[in-house]
Amino acid sequence: MxxxxxxxxxxxxxxxxxxxxxxxxxxxxxxxxxxITSSEIIDSFRKIGVKDIFNKERSCMVLDHSCPSPNIELxxxxxxxxxxxxxYDMKIFSSGEGVSHQVIIESGxxxxxxIVVGADSHSCIFGALNVMAMGVGTTDLAIALAxxxxxxxxxxxxxxxxxxxxxxxxxxxxxxxHVIGNVDKACTASRAIEFYGDVIxxxxxxxxxxxxxxxxxxxxxxxxxxxxxxxxxxxKKYSVREPRPVEADPDAHYSxxxxxxxxxxxxxxxxxxxIREVCDIEDVEGTEIDQVCIGSCANGRLEDIEVASRIxxxxxxxxxxxxxxxxxxxxxxxxxMKKGYLEVLVGAGAIINNPGCGPCSGTHQxxxxxxxxxxxxxxxxxxxxxxxxxxxxxxGSPAVAAATAxxxxxxxxxxxxxxxx
Amino acid sequence: MPNFSHRVRKQNxxxxxxxxxxxxxxxxxxxxxxxxxxxxxxxxAFHEKVKEGxxxxxxxxxxxxxxxxxxxxxxxxxxxxxxIAKSYDRIFYRNAVxxxxxxxxxxxxxxxxxxxxxxxxxxxxxxxxxxxVNFEVKPMPVIMRKFMASGGxxxxxxxxxxxxxxx
Numbered sequence: 001m002x003x004x005x006x007x008x009x010x011x012x013x014x015x016x017x018x019x020x021x022x023x024x025x026x027x028x029x030x031x032x033x034x035x036i037t038s039s040e041i042i043d044s045f046r047k048i049g050v051k052d053i054f055n056k057e058r059s060c061m062v063l064d065h066s067c068p069s070p071n072i073e074l075x076x077x078x079x080x081x082x083x084x085x086x087x088y089d090m091k092i093f094s095s096g097e098g099v100s101h102q103v104i105i106e107s108g109x110x111x112x113x114x115i116v117v118g119a120d121s122h123s124c125i126f127g128a129l130n131v132m133a134m135g136v137g138t139t140d141l142a143i144a145l146a147x148x149x150x151x152x153x154x155x156x157x158x159x160x161x162x163x164x165x166x167x168x169x170x171x172x173x174x175x176x177x178h179v180i181g182n183v184d185k186a187c188t189a190s191r192a193i194e195f196y197g198d199v200i201x202x203x204x205x206x207x208x209x210x211x212x213x214x215x216x217x218x219x220x221x222x223x224x225x226x227x228x229x230x231x232x233x234x235x236k237k238y239s240v241r242e243p244r245p246v247e248a249d250p251d252a253h254y255s256x257x258x259x260x261x262x263x264x265x266x267x268x269x270x271x272x273x274x275i276r277e278v279c280d281i282e283d284v285e286g287t288e289i290d291q292v293c294i295g296s297c298a299n300g301r302l303e304d305i306e307v308a309s310r311i312x313x314x315x316x317x318x319x320x321x322x323x324x325x326x327x328x329x330x331x332x333x334x335x336x337m338k339k340g341y342l343e344v345l346v347g348a349g350a351i352i353n354n355p356g357c358g359p360c361s362g363t364h365q366x367x368x369x370x371x372x373x374x375x376x377x378x379x380x381x382x383x384x385x386x387x388x389x390x391x392x393x394x395x396g397s398p399a400v401a402a403a404t405a406x407x408x409x410x411x412x413x414x415x416x417x418x419x420x421x
Numbered sequence: 422m423p424n425f426s427h428r429v430r431k432q433n434x435x436x437x438x439x440x441x442x443x444x445x446x447x448x449x450x451x452x453x454x455x456x457x458x459x460x461x462x463x464x465x466a467f468h469e470k471v472k473e474g475x476x477x478x479x480x481x482x483x484x485x486x487x488x489x490x491x492x493x494x495x496x497x498x499x500x501x502x503x504x505i506a507k508s509y510d511r512i513f514y515r516n517a518v519x520x521x522x523x524x525x526x527x528x529x530x531x532x533x534x535x536x537x538x539x540x541x542x543x544x545x546x547x548x549x550x551x552x553x554v555n556f557e558v559k560p561m562p563v564i565m566r567k568f569m570a571s572g573g574x575x576x577x578x579x580x581x582x583x584x585x586x587x588x
Binding site: 022023024025044047048049050136137138139140143146147149151153189190 | 488490511512514515516518519520562563564565568574575578579582583584587
């Protein structure tokens with residue numbers, strides 16, 4: 001039987017040999033909710049009426065979207081979540097520990113070959129570790145939490161091949177924006193995506209997380225990469241369980257195959273109010289920006305903060321512009337501090353938020369005014385995403401963000417080529 | 422007693438907002454209360470027309486838009502036996518299966534509002550008595566049949582406590 005990675009993982013977890021469109025019940029290796037979704041997860045969980053959660057090591061709740069809480073209503077939600085996790089002796093990551101995806105990655109609780117479900121749309125991020133990871137609704141998450149299983153419709157798979165070599169100043173985020181701008185969403189919606197190619201091979205594991213996280217914006221069910229040496233090394237170092245790498249059969253069936261050569265690619269920018277509105281930086285250079293945000297599950301990792309600090313070293317953020325940096329986890333925060341990146345950024349005039357989702361959740365830490373333009377390294381720029389429907393959000397890499405913060409308008413980071421070694 | 426089809430003005434891409442206006446999204450409403458507000462922004466007294474065992478009929482991509490489980494719950498609470506559409510939004514589909522709202526896939530161009538319908542769920546045939554034509558319904562996977570027999574995944578789990586016999 002010729003199978004894709006998703007078909008193999010679902011076969012392994014359901015005990016049946018499955019193909020796309022089959023409906024199966026499969027074991028879930030890890031499940032989690034965040035502070036926007038966990039309240040409803042708790043209600044649904046209680047409705048199912050089981051005595052306990054399926055596994056205390058294989059599940060958690062994370063307070064990350066609005067932390068520390070900006071209002072009474074959200075404080076009450078956080079309290080409800082804390083009470084639930086203490087009642088069931090369930091793992092919780094509290095305010096300030098970081099974005100769910102990042103803290104789970106760092107916890108080592110997932111590994112190659114796993115099925116992970118998260119009540120957060122960017123849960124497909126774990127695909128970078130050869131994991132079938134999906135964002136699900138709150139009832140689905142409650143089902144997984146109660147039983148350690150879920151039902152799945154086996155997805156068709158789309159293959160995306162990324163060839164070539166990225167030029168200096170061009171990063172994983174640019175590649176993904178380019179891909180999103182050039183694929184038909186109808187062909188990727190509800191599908192599993194498998195990523196291949198030299199570009200992926202060259203990327204660090206952290207950069208691969210950017211790719212898999214942004215795959216959510218193609219409405220994909222999951223964005224999986226095969227495990228290579230780097231993945232296995234990563235897993236051996238961090239995972240608490242033995243990795244079980246899964247590769248597709250050479251003649252597996254794909255509903256669509258896209259191939260991109262990204263050697264000539266410029267830094268990419270996504271314009272308001274749809275991530276698919278992608279253009280070369282040359283087309284939007286000079287657009288006035290009021291606020292620059294570096295962070296989120298897409299680009300809040302150490303190498304993202306490093307690039308920003310290299311570009312901003314000895315420079316100043318443009319007058320009137322807010323540069324808001326939100327490390328994705330406490331570990332990243334501390335590492336960035338030790339390496340001196342935060343000192344550089346603060347010296348340049350940046351505001352450093354506590355670890356978490358930061359302004360991307362739209363509830364706090366950088367809500368925009370009417371008519372303001374933001375440049376963000378996050379993965380969503382739909383209307384109102386950052387808390388104001390009358391504001392505009394441009395998306396791009398941390399390098400573009402840093403260059404933009406200095407100029408006060410969208411700027412090309414290749415100007416700082418020498419700093420980007 | 423005969424059962425009838427119900428269609429609304431819009432055919433394709435009927436959103437969850439259209440099914441149940443956004444203001445009913447919080448959990449403070451009972452399912453019976455929610456049922457009285459189905460399609461209230463676009464249709465007149467929709468819920469009064471629907472009788473137990475009737476069918477809702479739509480075109481393609483039914484249930485798209487915001488992922489709100491209440492839309493599926495409210496439709497189920499109207500007493501509909503099933504929704505019949507050409508295709509469904511993925512998230513709505515999951516919500517419906519969890520809630521126990523039966524979704525069938527079939528050609529729906531030849532079904533008008535208030536046609537008399539009859540479903541043979543064993544043979545997967547839908548009879549349109551008003552038009553004298555039959556349609557083949559896409560067979561439901563075995564697991565889905567079990568979920569529906571219990572009244573949805575949540576009810577299934579309440580009954581059995583686990584998916585034991587399905588893995």
